Amino acid sequence: MLKKVYGSAVFGVEATTVTVEVNIDNGIGYHLVGLPDNAIKESNYRIAAALQNNGYKIPGKKIIINMSPADLRKEGSAYDLTLAVGILSASNQIKADEVDKYIIMGELSLDGQLQPIKGALPIAIKAWQEGFKGFILPAQNAHEAAIVKDLVIYGVNNIMEVLEFFNGKKSIEPTVIDTRTEYFKNIEFPEHDFADVKGQEGIKRCMEIAAAGGHNIILIGPPGAGKTMLAKRLPSILPPMTLHEALETTKIHSVVGKVKQHTGLMAQRPFRSPHHTISDVALVGGGTFPQPGEISLAHNGVLFLDELPEFKRTVLEVMRQPLEDREVTISRAKFTVTYPSSFMLVASMNPSPGGYFNDPKAPVMSSPAEMQRYLSKISGPLLDRIDIHIEVTPVPFEKLSEDRPAESSREIRNRVMSARELQTTRFSNLDNIHYNAQMSSKQIKEFCVLNHESRELLKNAMDRLNLSARAYDRILKVSRTIADLEGSETVESHHIGEAIQYRSLDREGWLG
Numbered sequence: 263m264l265k266k267v268y269g270s271a272v273f274g275v276e277a278t279t280v281t282v283e284v285n286i287d288n289g290i291g292y293h294l295v296g297l298p299d300n301a302i303k304e305s306n307y308r309i310a311a312a313l314q315n316n317g318y319k320i321p322g323k324k325i326i327i328n329m330s331p332a333d334l335r336k337e338g339s340a341y342d343l344t345l346a347v348g349i350l351s352a353s354n355q356i357k358a359d360e361v362d363k364y365i366i367m368g369e370l371s372l373d374g375q376l377q378p379i380k381g382a383l384p385i386a387i388k389a390w391q392e393g394f395k396g397f398i399l400p401a402q403n404a405h406e407a408a409i410v411k412d413l414v415i416y417g418v419n420n421i422m423e424v425l426e427f428f429n430g431k432k433s434i435e436p437t438v439i440d441t442r443t444e445y446f447k448n449i450e451f452p453e454h455d456f457a458d459v460k461g462q463e464g465i466k467r468c469m470e471i472a473a474a475g476g477h478n479i480i481l482i483g484p485p486g487a488g489k490t491m492l493a494k495r496l497p498s499i500l501p502p503m504t505l506h507e508a509l510e511t512t513k514i515h516s517v518v519g520k521v522k523q524h525t526g527l528m529a530q531r532p533f534r535s536p537h538h539t540i541s542d543v544a545l546v547g548g549g550t551f552p553q554p555g556e557i558s559l560a561h562n563g564v565l566f567l568d569e570l571p572e573f574k575r576t577v578l579e580v581m582r583q584p585l586e587d588r589e590v591t592i593s594r595a596k597f598t599v600t601y602p603s604s605f606m607l608v609a610s611m612n613p614s615p616g617g618y619f620n621d622p623k624a625p626v627m628s629s630p631a632e633m634q635r636y637l638s639k640i641s642g643p644l645l646d647r648i649d650i651h652i653e654v655t656p657v658p659f660e661k662l663s664e665d666r667p668a669e670s671s672r673e674i675r676n677r678v679m680s681a682r683e684l685q686t687t688r689f690s691n692l693d694n695i696h697y698n699a700q701m702s703s704k705q706i707k708e709f710c711v712l713n714h715e716s717r718e719l720l721k722n723a724m725d726r727l728n729l730s731a732r733a734y735d736r737i738l739k740v741s742r743t744i745a746d747l748e749g750s751e752t753v754e755s756h757h758i759g760e761a762i763q764y765r766s767l768d769r770e771g772w773l774g
Contacts (some may be wrong), residue, residue, distance in 0.1 A: 282348050379403055399416070
């Protein structure tokens with residue numbers, strides 16, 4: 263007897279429906295075809311034990327299972343429940359009237375318990391698009407999938423719940439969440455706050471500009487100056503994610519199984535801080551069966567690279583294209599996947615191997631040549647893609663011991679949101695541009711018109727600092743953001759002057 267049940271495969275951040283055709287006939291043998299990987303091939307052992315421990319069994323006949331489309335590679339153990347339901351319905355051990363109306367996914371333990379799966383959200387979106395009645399999956403993933411409206415989500419803990427559901431002996435309570443309520447419940451507020459930071463007013467100003475325009479930033483300073491502390495607080499002044507951004511971010515984290523159990527929509531912007539020993543593939547994504555890397559997990563949030571020169575040069579260089587295009591494409595012989603990677607890069611570094619500037623009072627001295635060699639580990643093209651370079655100096659004791667409260671993240675965020683609103687209005691007719699850092703040369707020419715004084719100031723800076731064309735664009739973008747924070751429609755000379763100051767690493771002799 264032939265029966266069809268449905269599962270799903272995830273490629274990139276999109277799902278493809280997989281039809282599992284189970285045919286049971288006279289004879290002996292178990293044949294699984296349709297490009298399954300080893301985890302799926304081993305599923306018959308898990309299924310046999312799970313069924314036997316729950317009063318069912320795999321029939322002693324010839325079983326042929328085809329996973330269609332047969333030329334699409336399937337991987338992982340999430341098809342255990344799909345295959346088990348298909349075998350039982352084809353052998354008339356359960357009623358099969360409704361099985362083809364649901365997407366069914368889940369990994370089986372030997373006692374029939376269900377383990378969580380990856381990619382529940384993109385699978386649920388695809389199931390809704392294709393008109394399935396519901397989605398049966400492990401209870402741990404139910405909140406994640408329930409973000410999708412108009413699709414009935416059944417979270418189950420054991421295979422017996424599924425079998426009794428199809429036999430009509432037991433109903434399963436659908437998981438229902440209000441997406442908007444879930445979103446607003448979790449939107450406030452990160453644990454790190456700028457109110458905890460003493461001094462560093464100039465650096466806070468830089469962070470505010472970076473947040474307002476979505477600009478990449480690098481902090482250069484000695485150990486203990488507060489670089490990491492400042493970076494961790496950047497998400498607290500970024501505007502809240504829109505519902506669309508939250509859904510997009512949750513999808514990426516769902517694909518790699520990073521969404522917390524019993525959690526629906528991710529409402530806070532991601533902050534990713536990989537260790538400097540990370541590999542190229544782990545950073546940008548890839549592998550035999552491509553998975554998103556850290557830059558995609560930081561999509562709509564912040565990627566923090568601490569001690570930038572300690573990262574392998576090859577790792578840093580592969581970021582150049584994603585920084586420019588805001589997406590990463592991974593190509594294989596038979597397919598290509600594209601992951602979004604629109605993130606803010608925040609990097610920090612010491613100015614020398616010893617950790618200090620070229621200062622006679624420094625505990626550890628490094629020669630100018632050693633400092634230059636250390637800095638040269640970061641390529642010019644990568645630095646060109648970082649809009650703001652700023653030196654961070656240690657906080658003096660007088661500032662540390664002050665009782666006067668510092669400005670809170672909420673106050674800074676209000677100014678950032680006002681500047682972002684101006685940018686939203688400005689770019690309302692453009693599909694893929696939402697803030698100043700995303701502007702192309704065409705938009706820069708349109709929205710960053712300079713008067714004579716500003717033009718002369720920028721020309722002199724370009725000549726003196728020997729800046730590249732890309733650095734020219736970065737200065738204009740940053741100056742546009744500074745103008746937005748002031749509510750100015752035009753870019754004035756003092757906006758250009760401040761933006762030029764934030765190109766420390768372009769300045770000859772900045773080492774002192």
